[in-house]
Amino acid sequence: MFKRILVANRGEIALRIIRCCREMGIETVAVYSTADEQSLPVMLAAHRVCIGPEKAQDSYLNQEVILETARKMGCDAIHPGYGFLSENADFAEACEKEGITFIGPSAEVIRKMGDKQTARALMQKNQVPVVPGSPNLLSSLREAEEQAKKIGYPVLIKATAGGGGKGMRKVFTEEELEKAFHMARAEAEAAFGNGEVYLEKLILAPRHIEFQILADNYGNIVHLGERDCSIQKNNQKLLEETPSWALDHKLRERMGKEAVRVARAAGYTNAGTVEFVLDKDHNFYFIEMNTRIQVEHPITELLCGVDLVKEQIRIAAGRRMELRQEEIELNGHAMECRINAIKPGKIEFLHFPAGPRVRVDSHLYNGCEVSPYYDSMVAKIIVCGKTRLETIRRMRRALEELMVEGVETNTELMYLVTLHPEFISGNYNTSFWEKNSETILRWNEEGKASDENT
Ligand code: ADP
Ligand code: ADP
Ligand code: MG
Numbered sequence: 001m002f003k004r005i006l007v008a009n010r011g012e013i014a015l016r017i018i019r020c021c022r023e024m025g026i027e028t029v030a031v032y033s034t035a036d037e038q039s040l041p042v043m044l045a046a047h048r049v050c051i052g053p054e055k056a057q058d059s060y061l062n063q064e065v066i067l068e069t070a071r072k073m074g075c076d077a078i079h080p081g082y083g084f085l086s087e088n089a090d091f092a093e094a095c096e097k098e099g100i101t102f103i104g105p106s107a108e109v110i111r112k113m114g115d116k117q118t119a120r121a122l123m124q125k126n127q128v129p130v131v132p133g134s135p136n137l138l139s140s141l142r143e144a145e146e147q148a149k150k151i152g153y154p155v156l157i158k159a160t161a162g163g164g165g166k167g168m169r170k171v172f173t174e175e176e177l178e179k180a181f182h183m184a185r186a187e188a189e190a191a192f193g194n195g196e197v198y199l200e201k202l203i204l205a206p207r208h209i210e211f212q213i214l215a216d217n218y219g220n221i222v223h224l225g226e227r228d229c230s231i232q233k234n235n236q237k238l239l240e241e242t243p244s245w246a247l248d249h250k251l252r253e254r255m256g257k258e259a260v261r262v263a264r265a266a267g268y269t270n271a272g273t274v275e276f277v278l279d280k281d282h283n284f285y286f287i288e289m290n291t292r293i294q295v296e297h298p299i300t301e302l303l304c305g306v307d308l309v310k311e312q313i314r315i316a317a318g319r320r321m322e323l324r325q326e327e328i329e330l331n332g333h334a335m336e337c338r339i340n341a342i343k344p345g346k347i348e349f350l351h352f353p354a355g356p357r358v359r360v361d362s363h364l365y366n367g368c369e370v371s372p373y374y375d376s377m378v379a380k381i382i383v384c385g386k387t388r389l390e391t392i393r394r395m396r397r398a399l400e401e402l403m404v405e406g407v408e409t410n411t412e413l414m415y416l417v418t419l420h421p422e423f424i425s426g427n428y429n430t431s432f433w434e435k436n437s438e439t440i441l442r443w444n445e446e447g448k449a450s451d452e453n454t
Contacts, residue, residue, distance in 0.1 A: 002077045003076055004074060004075045005027070005029070005078065008031060008080045008081065009079070009082070010032065010060060011041070011378075012361045012363045013082055013295075014030060017309055020307065020309040030044075030049070031051045031069055032050055033058075033059035033373070038368065039363055040363040040364075052065060067094055077317075080104060080292065082292050082295055086104065090107070092105075092107035103313060104292055105266075108267075112266060113289045116288050117160040117196075117198045120286070128258055128286050130285055130287075131201055132201045133151060133198060133200035141178055144177060148174070148199055153173060154171060154202040154204070155200065156200045157181060157198075158197060158198055159192060159196065161192035161193075162191075166188070167188035168184065169181075181197070203285065205430065206279050206280075206429055207228060208230045208278075209226050209247065209275075209278050210290075210294075212294075212300045212308070213274060214311050215269045215270065216315045217269050217315065218321075220321045221263050221268070222328060223259050224303075224304050224328055225256070226247060226252060226256070228243075228245070229296060232430055232432075238338055239336065239337050239418075241334065242334050246426075258276075258286070263289075271311060274289050277430075295338070295380070298336060298361060302384040303330050303332060303333070303384065304328055304330055306328075332386050334384035334385075335392070336382045337414040338410075338414075339409050340409060340410045341370045341407050341408070342408040342410065343407065344369075344371055347364055349366065349403060350366045353399070353400075354401075356394075357394060358394065360380070362378060381398050381399060383395045388426060395418050399414060416440045417440065419443075
């Protein structure tokens, strides 16, 4: 087993990894930017090294400095978390060359799956259903026009290097194509240093269903059920739950099998997520694979009692996976709300919910600063229960208990989502926010959340 792991991330996921390492008896090295000097993961790690100024480009994305630090500190592995370098094949390769284990799949697999168009082509070759789309990257607006006509409007322009909902544009008519094409390319170029885009048929109001995969180095691959992440704002997830209300036993089994097939076709190892969109008629299509631990992984952990980060570390250390597909039990229900800071600032008062079957993953503490330099997610409220309704009620009570003062958050809005009839019905899709945000924002103005409390 590893002796010392460098945690190449920040915030709640850095803390999550450090907690796991402590339980496994592995030492940790936190690397941090000057903005995070006073952060919880930096305080809780066994060792800490400042690697640069606030801007991620100069710190959390600085591959050379991070590798150099790993070497100097005698680390035998690096955990990249999510975001930052987690899906950077060059970094994984540099680690491999240094003889430092990158906790994730191989550089080759990251490269293959990180390029959406390449991943799509590979899945098509392996008879996995993918969204109909352009067969290759679009070299010009003309080509985009031709392909869009062939596929039929509406279409979705997608950056092949995309992530975090960036570099995507919906196009409903030919007139909109030119502007959308240039905007998607510019956004992708700025965000990923790669402006290449392709087209997919826009599936109207689909559900986002993803499967958690674990694969060891000996050909064992299992899935740990699905997560329904259809509650999204600007293609970014807000609330996730498992199981999905849209799947029956048979469909879950079919999609799970496809997800395992995706992983096998990719030569996948370690933890990963296979994402699908599911249309109204229950057709499902592969959209991408995330080759890392995911933000919403805790709902899967609560449902099946597996520590996914621990499994990641064990697999990376060359251990054989003990889990067998038949033994994985998915009982009950679990749900996560992402709490985002609306503006940076100082936390004046903080109280986290607790009690039965409530988990909070957060790096916040009383008096800490929420810095403007990074992702706005500051906490994840995760609950589980016997039934979906019990879980929704528990989530409401957890959100009622959550107190964050000094920094405005989306807590009230998340609370109102859990009160919305469409959400309660379980019968929602990715258009939920677009369709209902006006109502929810009005409820917020009218103070519906506080009415419900009394
Ligand atoms: P998840 O699918 O785990 O919910 P998200 O898409 O929300 O992941 O992304 C998790 C974090 O990683 C966010 O901070 C997001 O901005 C960032 N992120 C995701 N993909 C990329 C990428 N390709 N490049 C840079 N950052 C990314
Ligand atoms: P990212 O790498 O940014 O996460 P994804 O390919 O996973 O990009 O797409 C993000 C979200 O956009 C999905 O969760 C889904 O809601 C929506 N989406 C993606 N592809 C399609 C599509 N072809 N039709 C409809 N919605 C889509
Ligand atoms: Mg995605």
